[in-house]
Amino acid sequence: MIKQISVFLENKSGRLVRIAQVLGEAGINxxxxxxxxxxxxxxxxxxxxxxxxxxxxxxxxxxxxxxTEVIAIEVPDTPGGxxxxxxxxxxxxxNIEYLYSFxxxxxxxxxxxxxxxxxxxxxxxxxxxxxxxVGDDRIYSF
Amino acid sequence: xKNDYISPEERAELQMKGLLQSVAHAYNNSPFYRNIFDKAxxxxxxxxxVEDYAKIPFTTKQxxxxxxxxxxxxxxxxxxxxxxxxxxxxxxxxxxxxxxxxLDDWAGSVARVCEMAGVTEKxxxxxSFGYGLFTGGFGLHYGLEKLGxxxxxxxxxxxxxxxxxxxxxxxxxxxxxxxxxxxxxETAVELGYSxxxxxxxxxxxxxxxxxxxxxxxxxxxWGLKATVNYGLTExxxxxxxxxxxxxxxxxxxxxxxxxxxxxxxxxxxxxEGAIGELVLTPLCKEGFPVLRxxxxxxxxxxxxxxxxxxxxxxxxxxxxxxxxxxIIKGVNIFPSQIEEVLAGFKEVSPHYRLVLxxxxxxxxxxxxxxxxxxxxxxxxxKELEALENRIRRYLRSTLSLAPKIKLLEPKSxxxxxxxxxxxxxxxxx
Numbered sequence: 001m002i003k004q005i006s007v008f009l010e011n012k013s014g015r016l017v018r019i020a021q022v023l024g025e026a027g028i029n030x031x032x033x034x035x036x037x038x039x040x041x042x043x044x045x046x047x048x049x050x051x052x053x054x055x056x057x058x059x060x061x062x063x064x065x066x067x068t069e070v071i072a073i074e075v076p077d078t079p080g081g082x083x084x085x086x087x088x089x090x091x092x093x094x095n096i097e098y099l100y101s102f103x104x105x106x107x108x109x110x111x112x113x114x115x116x117x118x119x120x121x122x123x124x125x126x127x128x129x130x131x132x133x134v135g136d137d138r139i140y141s142f
Numbered sequence: 143x144k145n146d147y148i149s150p151e152e153r154a155e156l157q158m159k160g161l162l163q164s165v166a167h168a169y170n171n172s173p174f175y176r177n178i179f180d181k182a183x184x185x186x187x188x189x190x191x192v193e194d195y196a197k198i199p200f201t202t203k204q205x206x207x208x209x210x211x212x213x214x215x216x217x218x219x220x221x222x223x224x225x226x227x228x229x230x231x232x233x234x235x236x237x238x239x240x241x242x243x244x245l246d247d248w249a250g251s252v253a254r255v256c257e258m259a260g261v262t263e264k265x266x267x268x269x270s271f272g273y274g275l276f277t278g279g280f281g282l283h284y285g286l287e288k289l290g291x292x293x294x295x296x297x298x299x300x301x302x303x304x305x306x307x308x309x310x311x312x313x314x315x316x317x318x319x320x321x322x323x324x325x326x327x328e329t330a331v332e333l334g335y336s337x338x339x340x341x342x343x344x345x346x347x348x349x350x351x352x353x354x355x356x357x358x359x360x361x362x363x364w365g366l367k368a369t370v371n372y373g374l375t376e377x378x379x380x381x382x383x384x385x386x387x388x389x390x391x392x393x394x395x396x397x398x399x400x401x402x403x404x405x406x407x408x409x410x411x412x413x414e415g416a417i418g419e420l421v422l423t424p425l426c427k428e429g430f431p432v433l434r435x436x437x438x439x440x441x442x443x444x445x446x447x448x449x450x451x452x453x454x455x456x457x458x459x460x461x462x463x464x465x466x467x468x469i470i471k472g473v474n475i476f477p478s479q480i481e482e483v484l485a486g487f488k489e490v491s492p493h494y495r496l497v498l499x500x501x502x503x504x505x506x507x508x509x510x511x512x513x514x515x516x517x518x519x520x521x522x523x524k525e526l527e528a529l530e531n532r533i534r535r536y537l538r539s540t541l542s543l544a545p546k547i548k549l550l551e552p553k554s555x556x557x558x559x560x561x562x563x564x565x566x567x568x569x570x571x
Contacts, residue, residue: 006521008514010551036523040548043521064514064552068521097522115521 001069001119002136003051008064009035009042016044019063023048026057031139032113034100047102047113049140069119072102072134073126074109082112085131092125094118102139111139143254145397146452153453156397160425161195168431172216174209175433196411200404200421200434206236206376214430217241222429227275228375238277238375239429245284247426248378251395252285255384258393258452259369260344261315263290268308270318270326271349272298272485277379278349282317285381291315298322299486301329308340315344319482320352320360320368321540327363328539338365346371348380350479351460355542370459376435377422383457388449391456399424401457402434403443417442420457468498468565470505473543477564480510483536489518489529493555496565506570508545510537513552 009015016035023030032047048054051067058065075081089096095117102111111134116122126133148156165186168175179186184197206214214237215222222239240248261267267286271278279297286293294311296304305326308316316323323345327337345360345368357368372392373380382399383392394401399422403412406419420437444456468475477496484494490512497509512533520526530547538544 004521008519008549008551010549010554015551038523038527041526043523043526045521062553064516064519066516066519066521 001123002047002072002113002134002139004068004070004113004115005046005048005051005054005058006066006068007044007046007058009037009044011037011040011042019044019058022057022061022063023054026053028054028057032100032102034098034113036098045098045100047139051140068115070113070115071119071122071126072136072139073112073114074132074134075112077108077110081110085112085126085129088125088129088131089116089122092121094122094125143257145395146254146258146393146454148397148453150453153397157400157425158192160397161192161400161423162189164423164425164427164431165189165195165198165433167216167428168433172214172431174205174213175216175431198434200409200436201432202436203236203376203438206432207234209237210234211237212239214432215239216431217429224280225275226277226280226375226379235275236376237430238379241428244378244427244429247398248281248381249284249288251378251381251398252281253289254395255371255381256282256286256289256291256346258384258386258450259315259346259371260367260387261286261289261291261346265315265344266292266294266311266313267315267317267346268294268296268304268311268313270296270298270304270316270322276349277373277375278317281373281379281381282346286317299488301326301486302333305330305333305335305340308342309335312341314342315346316342316364316366317346317348319349320345320347320356320370321350321479321482321536322486323347323360323364323368324356324539325483325486325536327360328535337363340364342366345369346384348372350482351474351476353542354459372439372457372460374437374439377424377432377437378427382422386448386450386452390448391444391458393448393452393454394443394457396454398426401443401455403441404436406440414443414445414455417458468496468505468508470498470508470543473541475508475541475543479540480537483533483540484510484512486536487518487529487533489515490533490549491515491552494564495555498565498567499570500567501570508543509548510545511548511550511555513550513555515552518549 029049030046034045075085097115099114102113169179169186221241223242224240226238227235269282273279330337342364345366348371352370361368369385371384373382383394385392402421403418404421412418420439420441422435423433439460441458493513495511498505499507533547534544
């Protein structure tokens with residue numbers, strides 16, 4: 001499973017820049033991210049190459065951050081590639097809270113980060129269906 | 143208790159004696175009052191009548207703030223056994239120090255107020271006021287012990303556990319803020335209990351202003367008799383006035399706390415029955431004496447005797463302190479009420495800012511900005527939104543108005559040791 005860093009962001013200018021700077025100055029590489037917002041606040045979700053150091057660094061700078069475990073899977077970069085995997089989860093009654101795609105060096109597959117409610121069950125389903133699961137070594141060191 | 147039933151003549155005698163003693167003590171032992179008397183050119187050792195007493199200048203909240211921390215002391219600090227302080231929402235806290243005798247007298251006053259409310263030595267009472275610098279928790283605690291009641295010192299927070307203990311212990315009386323009593327009722331219903339089945343008989347409410355609607359709502363939900371009591375840290379804490387079983391106002395313990403009603407603009411002492419600002423002089427205070435303290439509370443001293451037979455006069459329920467009240471959509475709101483609510487949530491810090499949204503010259507809405515704590519932060523939007531809704535719901539039962547809640551990053555609100563600006567006004571389209 002992959003450690004994802006989540007940061008609470010008030011909707012005001014300069015917040016995202018600040019976080020990117022803190023991580024950049026600490027030599028931490030942001031590998032992928034997703035951000036959504038409500039009218040008042042947002043949650044920034046990131047995959048970085050050194051998650052533990054990133055948390056420590058953010059906390060030291062007074063930025064509230066937390067770790068969430070997510071699953072990384074590889075799906076064919078072709079029409080219907082994602083749909084097939086989502087159908088497996090749906091059939092197994094596993095609710096996906098959110099997902100986003102991950103930046104990777106050019107290959108024929110896409111990498112999807114997925115946050116689900118029942119993480120262990122989800123992994124079982126994916127393994128049974130032979131969906132390639134991407135390990136943390138590969139994600140952090142792309 | 144005895145002093146609740148004495149004749150007016152007997153009371154006047156006690157008051158005169160107490161006033162002379164208090165004034166002499168303040169003059170002889172408090173550098174603060176010595177300075178005030180000298181500046182006004184009066185020597186209280188010459189005082190003979192209550193009219194002389196009316197020459198003493200009023201003491202204000204600002205005076206007490208300026209004396210932070212120990213400027214009001216009239217005994218050496220080693221005689222002080224305990225220190226309490228007000229929350230200091232609008233500036234430096236106000237400090238009160240108590241000698242052994244002060245603590246004993248204070249507990250005696252609180253015991254009288256609890257007895258009026260219907261508490262006896264057989265009653266099991268849960269205290270859901272915070273225990274700490276706030277005078278509410280410890281004040282009620284020692285007063286109830288003095289009365290001989292069985293005290294459950296729960297303190298504030300952890301509503302679900304409060305409810306389950308209250309049920310298991312067969313608690314009959316509850317000490318809390320009125321808003322917390324309402325919130326507990328709501329939580330009880332959510333947990334599938336019926337509040338009326340708890341068997342609570344008496345509510346002793348204080349710590350914030352109340353309205354008739356709020357008291358009636360509490361009585362209906364819990365099936366109890368709601369009584370309100372009154373006090374303030376600057377004078378002593380709770381135990382200055384309290385409601386008996388008859389309702390209609392609060393008996394003020396005027397043999398112990400000498401009351402006057404003044405015109406808040408001119409300072410003129412008003413006749414019995416007139417509405418004005420309550421001014422109090424505790425007649426028994428050794429540690430941090432205070433004379434003619436302007437409470438900022440608007441009320442009146444009623445001439446009509448109470449059906450319970452007590453001879454102490456009634457004052458009207460306090461609907462709010464005049465100086466920090468905010469009016470939105472016709473609803474009176476006090477920052478202290480909001481503070482009390484936020485203190486119950488571990489997901490947010492006690493730092494907050496009130497933003498009054500003003501439209502075309504009218505106060506249209508209230509936004510409460512509050513900082514998340516690490517405990518409150520979740521990676522899930524729905525959990526953060528649920529938190530906002532929970533805070534909003536609790537505030538709605540307290541304020542009769544549902545404000546907008548805005549979550550902020552930790553430490554994003556300005557901290558200052560001096561006057562914190564907690565209320566800002568924003569014009570909206």
